Amino acid sequence: MLQYVPALIIGFAFGWLLQKAGLTRYSKIVNVFRFTDLAVLKFMMSAMVVGMIGVYALKDLGLVSLVGTMPTYIVGNLVGGLIFGVGMAGAGY
């Protein structure tokens, strides 16, 4: 069980941040698709930019290696994204 403690901590921080940014609310999610509230994009892009800098800095220092679990299947990624988008805009989560 002890090996899952970091998972709980990471999840806790993740949930905390999503809640505080308001991304657990239907209106925040759906409004990004209506272009009336871009909080989702602001959140995602800030996370990606900070993450990119941090991860690549650590990688170039030789401290971490990238997680190679995101293979590119053009059709799969795109079709999955298309189905996901319908669900996301409807459900709002």
Place this chain on the structure above:
Amino acid sequence: MRVIKLLRKSEWSPYLGGALLGLLAVLSLAFTGRLLSGSGGFETLGGSIVQAVSPAAGDNIYWKFVMPAGIGWSVFVLLGIFVGALVAALAGRTFKWRAVSDDQWIRIFGPARWKRWLVLFVGAILLEYGAGIAGGCTSGLAISGGLQLAPSAFLFIMGMFMSGIPTAMIFYRGRY
């Protein structure tokens, strides 16, 4: 004192939240060798439920190799997400029990419970199914993949907006 005040604030700037999430992803990779994930837990948890109910139906390639069934890392992350969001809502005093959870929805589609729950149920199925095909969700593929500059993440984001925008247009019609 300022930290406590910030923790009690009901809403943070999305830039701050996002930047901290990016930092969390970096720390997660540095200390655990994993990045963030959200939807994977539902798939592995679903796999273990199916295998418990009907071993024959659960005996397939998907739950054996693609998303091995079992209660592991990602399920605990999900548990943490739930508790973290709950504590954040309590700390910000925004916690509330509601059947239809959003004011905007009530304003536009009315307070009918079945409408919201139906759309939520079907939408969540599509969401998880799409994430399964693409290989991740907004966190596991778009953010974790995007910050490693994986092309799949950007294809996924593209698809997400290509279908999300027309879906919102259909739902909101004249009020888009």
